[in-house]
Each structure stands twice: as C-alpha cells, then as structure tokens.
Amino acid sequence: MLVLTRKQHQSLFLGDSIRITVLDVRGGQVRLGIEAPRTLSVVREEVLDDLALSNQEACASAAQPASACLESLAEAINQRA
Amino acid sequence: MRVLTKRFGILKIPPESIWDFPVPLPGFPRSRRYVFLEDERIHPFVWLQSLDEPEVAFVLLEATLIDAHYAPWLPEGDLACLELPPGSQPALSVIVTVPADPARAWANLRAPVAMNVYRRLGRQVILQDERLSFRHPLMLAGDGPASVSARAGLSTRVGVSARGGREATGDAAAASEAVLVGEGISAREGDCRVGSHPQATPEPVLR
Numbered sequence: 198m199l200v201l202t203r204k205q206h207q208s209l210f211l212g213d214s215i216r217i218t219v220l221d222v223r224g225g226q227v228r229l230g231i232e233a234p235r236t237l238s239v240v241r242e243e244v245l246d247d248l249a250l251s252n253q254e255a256c257a258s259a260a261q262p263a264s265a266c267l268e269s270l271a272e273a274i275n276q277r278a
Numbered sequence: 279m280r281v282l283t284k285r286f287g288i289l290k291i292p293p294e295s296i297w298d299f300p301v302p303l304p305g306f307p308r309s310r311r312y313v314f315l316e317d318e319r320i321h322p323f324v325w326l327q328s329l330d331e332p333e334v335a336f337v338l339l340e341a342t343l344i345d346a347h348y349a350p351w352l353p354e355g356d357l358a359c360l361e362l363p364p365g366s367q368p369a370l371s372v373i374v375t376v377p378a379d380p381a382r383a384w385a386n387l388r389a390p391v392a393m394n395v396y397r398r399l400g401r402q403v404i405l406q407d408e409r410l411s412f413r414h415p416l417m418l419a420g421d422g423p424a425s426v427s428a429r430a431g432l433s434t435r436v437g438v439s440a441r442g443g444r445e446a447t448g449d450a451a452a453a454s455e456a457v458l459v460g461e462g463i464s465a466r467e468g469d470c471r472v473g474s475h476p477q478a479t480p481e482p483v484l485r
Binding site for chain 1: 323356373377383386389402412416
C-alpha cells in the first residue's frame with residue numbers, strides 16, 4: 198500500500214485523469230473530492246461489503262430446497278404479463 | 279465437462295455454455311465460471327450455477343420483468359471486461375433472494391448482473407442511483423401475497439400440497455416430493471436444462 202500524507206486542500210493524482218482532493222478534515226472524518234472520468238465507478242468499501250453479504254444471503258436462500266416457492270413466485274410474475 | 283453441484287447433482291456442461299465472470303461476484307471471489315440452468319417450472323427465473331464451487335448458485339431474473347423501464351446508467355469502466363461491441367448495451371438480470379416467507383422475496387436492483395450474452399461474459403455492477411433498492415420486493419399488492427405463501431406451503435406443511443391451479447392428481451406426487459424436499463434432497467435433479475440465457479437470441483450470421 199502506498200502511504201501519503203495530505204493536509205486539507207492538498208490533492209494527489211492517480212494516473213492522468215483521476216484527482217483526489219482532501220476538502221475538509223474534522224472530527225475524525227475526511228471529506229474527499231474525487232475528479233475522475235464518468236466511466237470510472239467509485240464505491241465506498243462498506244457498500245461493497247454490504248453487497249457481498251447480500252449475495253451470500255441470496256446464495257444461502259437459493260440453497261434451501263424450496264422449488265415450490267420459486268414456482269409460485271414464477272406463476273405470479275407470469276400472470277402479470 | 280461434468281460438474282458436481284450441490285443442488286442439481288452432476289451436470290453435463292457443454293463447453294459452449296460456460297460463462298466467465300472476470301470480476302467475481304462480491305462475496306464469492308473463488309467463482310469465476312458459471313452456467314445458466316433453465317427449469318420451465320420456474321420460468322422466468324433461471325439459476326446461475328457456479329462451476330468452481332458446487333454449493334454456489336443464485337436465482338436470477340431479467341430486470342425488465344420487475345421494472346419494464348429499468349435502464350440504469352452503467353459506468354463504462356465496469357463494462358470494459360464484458361467486451362461489448364461499441365454502442366451496445368449489456369443484458370441486465372438481478373439476483374433474487376427468497377426468504378422463508380416467499381411473499382417477501384426481493385431482487386437486488388442496485389447491483390444488477392450485466393452480461394454480454396454472445397461472449398458469455400458477465401459481472402455484477404454497483405449502481406449509484408440510490409433510488410434503486412438492494413431489496414426490491416418482487417411481489418406487488420395485486421399479486422396476492424397470501425396466495426403466494428399458500429401455494430408455496432410445502433416448506434411448513436410437509437405432505438400437503440397447496441398448489442392452487444394444479445391438477446388434483448398431482449397432489450399425491452407432490453406430497454411425496456414434499457417429503458423429499460423436507461429431507462433436504464432436491465427432487466428435481468436432472469430436470470434442469472443447461473441454457474444459454476433467456477435474453478440470448480441466435481447470433482446474426484454474416485454473409
């Protein structure tokens with residue numbers, strides 16, 4: 198891991214097109230400004246962790262042998278169309 | 279190739295059915311290869327079965343079946359690994375979770391699975407739009423949640439089939455199925471078909 202220290206208002210560049218600026222530092226929180234092409238996704242780590250949990254929950258629910266539940270849900274969806 | 283799966287037993291997978299998820303699904307870093315399994319009884323749901331981990335499988339649904347206007351903005355950088363032709367959009371499916379009460383089933387609209395159905399490449403994309411829910415309820419008020427729970431009553435009343443709309447003669451078979459299901463053994467092994475993907479139409483032929 199590359200470790201840098203920045204003060205408020207200082208920034209750093211990642212490659213040619215990504216710039217991260219420390220906007221504000223107070224109360225144990227750092228406010229970051231991110232300038233990057235719209236093509237690049239920016240995700241908070243906890244969102245990724247939540248997604249991992251959500252996927253694991255989905256997988257666990259899929260492991261239950263409840264085909265009848267899926268069938269009745271499928272019926273309901275097909276009847277909507 | 280033959281692959282062991284927890285839910286479907288041993289499957290014969292034609293190599294041309296194998297999907298690659300170059301960026302693994304969050305939470306499942308060891309699974310990169312998957313196959314889609316179709317079972318007409320649960321259509322339009324499909325199974326996404328991992329070939330790298332036998333116990334890993336997900337229920338997927340085409341996103342437009344939940345919201346016909348589902349067309350979220352997708353970050354191009356995330357789509358690069360799908361190798362889509364310029365200007366074309368990926369197919370989008372969502373992962374479905376079915377809890378103990380099936381009427382509460384939900385779909386993850388915030389992180390759909392984006393797919394290049396012709397190259398069989400897929401990845402899950404996290405969207406920024408916070409109006410899209412990680413837990414979007416599948417059932418609408420008009421679907422009659424009570425009927426969904428009643429019809430799926432096998433999980434609580436082993437031996438009793440509450441399948442509304444099915445032939446009465448199916449009840450005996452359904453009852454024995456219910457016992458097998460209750461014992462944790464899927465009575466459906468061998469009934470699933472390895473599919474391409476519901477949204478895959480035949481590739482256009484260049485002449």
